[in-house]
Amino acid sequence: MTVPLSATELGKRLDYLLGPVLSPRRSAAPLAQALSALDRRQQDFVLHWIEVIDRSNYEMAYQFAAAAPAALGRLDAAAAEAWIIHAMDAYDRDGLHHGSQEFRQFEAFSRQATATHAATFAEYAPVLELFVCGLAGRRLKLETADEAKTDTETLFLPPRIALFPDKADNCAVYRILATLLWAQCHYGSGQIDLAAICAARADPSRAAALLAHFESLRLEARIAGLFPGIARAMARLRGSAPDPRCAGLAAPAATVDDSIALLERLYGAFDPPALPWRLSLHAGANAVRAARLARERNALAAALAGLMRQHPPPASGGVAPEGRFSIETGQSAGENGGSEFTLRLDGNPVAPLPQLARLIDSILQDLGSIPDEYLQAAGDGHEQTGTGEPQTDDESEPDGHDHGAHFYDEWDCKRRHYRRNWCVLRETDIEPADGAFIDATLDRYRPQIAQLKRTFEMLRGEDRLLKRQSAGDDIDFDALVDGYADLKSGMELPERLMTRRHKAERNLAALFMVDMSGSTKGWINDAERESLVMLCEALEVLGDRYAIYGFSGVTRKRCEIYRIKRFDDPYDDTVRRRIAGITPRDYTRMGAAIRHLTQRLGAVDARTKLLVTLSDGKPDDYSDHYRGEYGIEDTRQALIEAHRAGIRPFCITIDHEARDYLPHLYGPVNWTLVDNVERLPLKVAGIYRRLAT
Amino acid sequence: MVTRPSPPGIRPLPTEARLIRDEPYYEAVGGEIALFEAAHASALPVLLKGPTGCGKTRFIEHMAWRLQRPLITVSCHDDLTAADLVGRYLITGNETVWVDGPLARAVRSGAICYLDEVVEARRDTTVVIHPLADDRRILPMEKRGELLQAPPEFLLAMSFNPGYQSVLKDLKQSTRQRFVAIEFCYPDAALEEKIIRGESAADAATAAALVRLAGMTRNLKGNGLDEGASTRLLVHAAKLIARGIPAAAACHGAIAEALSDDPEMLRAIDEFAASVF
Numbered sequence: 001m002t003v004p005l006s007a008t009e010l011g012k013r014l015d016y017l018l019g020p021v022l023s024p025r026r027s028a029a030p031l032a033q034a035l036s037a038l039d040r041r042q043q044d045f046v047l048h049w050i051e052v053i054d055r056s057n058y059e060m061a062y063q064f065a066a067a068a069p070a071a072l073g074r075l076d077a078a079a080a081e082a083w084i085i086h087a088m089d090a091y092d093r094d095g096l097h098h099g100s101q102e103f104r105q106f107e108a109f110s111r112q113a114t115a116t117h118a119a120t121f122a123e124y125a126p127v128l129e130l131f132v133c134g135l136a137g138r139r140l141k142l143e144t145a146d147e148a149k150t151d152t153e154t155l156f157l158p159p160r161i162a163l164f165p166d167k168a169d170n171c172a173v174y175r176i177l178a179t180l181l182w183a184q185c186h187y188g189s190g191q192i193d194l195a196a197i198c199a200a201r202a203d204p205s206r207a208a209a210l211l212a213h214f215e216s217l218r219l220e221a222r223i224a225g226l227f228p229g230i231a232r233a234m235a236r237l238r239g240s241a242p243d244p245r246c247a248g249l250a251a252p253a254a255t256v257d258d259s260i261a262l263l264e265r266l267y268g269a270f271d272p273p274a275l276p277w278r279l280s281l282h283a284g285a286n287a288v289r290a291a292r293l294a295r296e297r298n299a300l301a302a303a304l305a306g307l308m309r310q311h312p313p314p315a316s317g318g319v320a321p322e323g324r325f326s327i328e329t330g331q332s333a334g335e336n337g338g339s340e341f342t343l344r345l346d347g348n349p350v351a352p353l354p355q356l357a358r359l360i361d362s363i364l365q366d367l368g369s370i371p372d373e374y375l376q377a378a379g380d381g382h383e384q385t386g387t388g389e390p391q392t393d394d395e396s397e398p399d400g401h402d403h404g405a406h407f408y409d410e411w412d413c414k415r416r417h418y419r420r421n422w423c424v425l426r427e428t429d430i431e432p433a434d435g436a437f438i439d440a441t442l443d444r445y446r447p448q449i450a451q452l453k454r455t456f457e458m459l460r461g462e463d464r465l466l467k468r469q470s471a472g473d474d475i476d477f478d479a480l481v482d483g484y485a486d487l488k489s490g491m492e493l494p495e496r497l498m499t500r501r502h503k504a505e506r507n508l509a510a511l512f513m514v515d516m517s518g519s520t521k522g523w524i525n526d527a528e529r530e531s532l533v534m535l536c537e538a539l540e541v542l543g544d545r546y547a548i549y550g551f552s553g554v555t556r557k558r559c560e561i562y563r564i565k566r567f568d569d570p571y572d573d574t575v576r577r578r579i580a581g582i583t584p585r586d587y588t589r590m591g592a593a594i595r596h597l598t599q600r601l602g603a604v605d606a607r608t609k610l611l612v613t614l615s616d617g618k619p620d621d622y623s624d625h626y627r628g629e630y631g632i633e634d635t636r637q638a639l640i641e642a643h644r645a646g647i648r649p650f651c652i653t654i655d656h657e658a659r660d661y662l663p664h665l666y667g668p669v670n671w672t673l674v675d676n677v678e679r680l681p682l683k684v685a686g687i688y689r690r691l692a693t
Numbered sequence: 694m695v696t697r698p699s700p701p702g703i704r705p706l707p708t709e710a711r712l713i714r715d716e717p718y719y720e721a722v723g724g725e726i727a728l729f730e731a732a733h734a735s736a737l738p739v740l741l742k743g744p745t746g747c748g749k750t751r752f753i754e755h756m757a758w759r760l761q762r763p764l765i766t767v768s769c770h771d772d773l774t775a776a777d778l779v780g781r782y783l784i785t786g787n788e789t790v791w792v793d794g795p796l797a798r799a800v801r802s803g804a805i806c807y808l809d810e811v812v813e814a815r816r817d818t819t820v821v822i823h824p825l826a827d828d829r830r831i832l833p834m835e836k837r838g839e840l841l842q843a844p845p846e847f848l849l850a851m852s853f854n855p856g857y858q859s860v861l862k863d864l865k866q867s868t869r870q871r872f873v874a875i876e877f878c879y880p881d882a883a884l885e886e887k888i889i890r891g892e893s894a895a896d897a898a899t900a901a902a903l904v905r906l907a908g909m910t911r912n913l914k915g916n917g918l919d920e921g922a923s924t925r926l927l928v929h930a931a932k933l934i935a936r937g938i939p940a941a942a943a944c945h946g947a948i949a950e951a952l953s954d955d956p957e958m959l960r961a962i963d964e965f966a967a968s969v970f
Binding site: 127134139473484 | 913
């Protein structure tokens with residue numbers, strides 16, 4: 001093994017690596033001293049990661065260096081890496097303070113990491129989310145919080161549960177908590193005015209805890225009837241039998257009021273036992289519920305108005321229809337979240353669209369019935385706002401300016417992990433420009449376009465009649481006559497006497513992703529636009545489905561995708577003018593763009609899906625190290641993801657250095673270099689033909 | 694050219710073989726039986742709409758039994774050609790022989806012809822049935838120069854699942870507007886329990902739990918599942934349970950794995966099963 005580095009050598013390296021956060025009062029010497037005690041392999045590990053973390057934040061790197069010697073004593077290399085990733089995730093998500101705290105709390109991390117019996121939220125949430133959706137019939141958000149509670153839209157659950165030695169039991173506790181929280185929404189716990197009830201008590205927090213416990217007992221009984229499996233798990237894990245004084249809550253008719261009455265009786269004389277699942281009541285639940293109801297009422301009014309337009313009153317009716325909706329709720333179901341109801345317009349049943357049905361269902365869950373005033377269709381002109389209140393659909397967005405944004409992970413090749421939700425991407429329409437450019441292009445390339453169209457026409461998939469087949473739909477009489485002659489002359493009748501229709505159906509969707517970075521300024525941009533025009537002309541003949549998007553952006557917070565032509569858009573004047581409107585913008589952060597367009601393309605139903613990039617150079621972005629290896633590796637990772645999603649990426653580039661990096665990104669064959677920019681418009685359609693036939 | 698009704702070697706089953714003798718179990722949800730009978734009496738074709746496994750095929754079998762007509766079912770697929778339906782020439786020895794397709798046989802014998810999942814067939818194929826599905830009620834057999842007139846007992850029925858979101862799997866207006874449509878959906882909880890008990894030896898508690906489980910999976914439609922568990926799957930699970938398979942294993946095999954391949958979804962459905970039983 002190589003000799004460990006001395007404290008002096010380490011000091012020099014650290015001075016260089018951590019320079020920006022060192023000062024006369026905070027030198028690298030103590031760090032170097034501590035690190036010199038490690039063996040060389042560990043020292044290299046620490047130095048490598050300091051370098052990596054430096055890319056994100058120098059202070060984080062310093063905190064890591066300070067914690068590393070002690071941490072490496074406890075954690076092996078794999079666990080240490082997990083610890084670093086965990087802390088960096090916290091930094092990415094919550095900032096420097098939380099990130100550096102995670103570095104300091106490596107002991108807690110090591111305890112948790114070694115406790116394999118624990119169920120963690122991160123691991124279990126995807127399953128739990130489906131579970132809750134199945135229970136509730138609507139999507140409820142799941143988030144972590146120190147205590148389990150719900151505001152009727154989000155279920156808050158503890159980040160990890162390690163109460164039992166068996167992991168399955170800890171998962172069961174999650175399931176019990178989630179079911180109880182759903183029951184809180186479903187059986188009216190959200191209606192409790194917690195503040196008013198608790199304020200009257202000497203110790204409001206004690207009152208709240210007691211009430212939450214009573215509610216849990218009441219809901220446990222309700223759940224037991226529906227979900228015997230959950231009831232069995234609760235009986236097994238609860239530890240102590242419920243207090244007999246609370247037995248009244250188990251009656252099927254018990255309501256919130258019974259819990260409140262019990263609080264009156266037992267406030268001074270009862271201590272809630274320590275159950276493995278402890279829930280709180282959410283103080284804000286009432287407000288959230290009211291806001292949702294207001295929102296849903298508006299949406300309902302708009303949907304009913306839409307329904308009314310679909311069912312116009314009969315022209316020759318004796319009685320003038322009133323346009324009155326009524327609703328009958330069934331008694332039979334309803335326990336499953338999915339309630340049954342019949343919607344009537346002027347007494348005639350109407351079939352609600354699934355969206356409307358879900359809305360009614362959601363209101364039924366909150367109110368138990370639909371009040372008459374909810375059943376009024378919005379008048380013309382205010383479908384959007386209904387009663388005039390602003391729409392509050394996006395109130396749950398973390399911050400307002402991220403409305404409509406998509407979040408994408410980014411691959412950090414140094415960390416060898418994703419940075420979660422690292423890139424913020426928005427999709428916007430491109431501003432259509434004057435059509436003169438298009439006319440000029442069509443004019444300039446008229447003969448070439450005509451020829452392209454002819455070539456592509458020949459490729460169009462059509463029925464072909466295959467003759468002389470051994471099996472088929474019909475008899476090939478020519479072959480039969482020949483065969484009959486053969487037969488008469490003593491030979492055997494040939495076997496291939498059938499015709500068969502063979503339909504070479506084209507089942508292909510192509511998405512073109514156009515580089516709109518600043519570097520395309522000038523004739524590259526012209527060539528790109530001309531190429532797109534020729535491509536569209538050719539593809540219209542071929543009949544393949546295709547879409548065109550531009551991409552650019554500055555930094556991870558502002559990745560932009562520009563819509564030029566969506567799959568459903570016809571190739572019309574607007575699209576042509578949008579093509580003319582393609583202008584050079586900023587940088588090329590390709591990873592996020594590829595991930596976004598992979599999703600767009602993934603939503604299309606086609607046997608073959610092509611993602612064709614028109615590019616003029618390497619991925620690049622302003623600052624934050626995207627240029628170079630990081631950007632290339634992220635792009636490569638995004639392309640691998642696309643590949644996994646069944647998409648074939650291809651790149652057409654004009655970058656003369658492309659040979660150095662494109663094979664690494666797209667593989668040896670899935671790219672092509674057009675070395676003369678002026679030839680690009682003439683080549684692109686041909687390249688597509690080669691690719692797609 | 695000589696034609697014979699059935700060439701040696703390739704003998705189609707006589708349509709009478711598909712006459713259903715025993716009553717197929719079917720629980721009526723609404724007025725669909727009366728509607729179907731009226732359509733048959735008025736010589737109108739019928740379109741059965743609804744998600745998979747909600748009883749469309751069972752209904753048509755039941756109606757074939759009720760009306761005492763032979764039933765000819767064609768499962769449509771994307772290679773189904775017009776010749777597959779109408780018929781074709783075959784070569785036997787040194788002569789060509791015409792063989793009727795299932796549709797022609799149904800017309801000749803006044804049977805019920807049921808085209809299952811008709812959108813799966815090639816679009817040009819569906820056009821063949823157009824003259825048969827309006828008031829002309831004829832099947833032109835171009836290759837033989839023959840025009841088959843359907844007898845009054847003949848009925849054309851087809852099924853269609855409107856739940857497919859694919860634009861490719863939609864029924865053309867010119868086709869669908871020729872049919873009397875009957876919509877099928879999952880029965881309500883009480884009826885579905887009854888059906889499960891009628892189809893399997895399951896007890897009341899098992900049937901109720903299965904229906905609850907189905908409700909939870911149907912809640913996930915559009916949230917990770919393309920379709921919720923159909924009544925058919927519930928019957929499968931109930932049959933397995935009645936044979937002594939533990940409920941969790943039966944639901945995993947008959948329901949979870951049939952609905953999804955996604956590991957998280959499988960786990961979620963398993964947990965539904967663990968909760969309701």
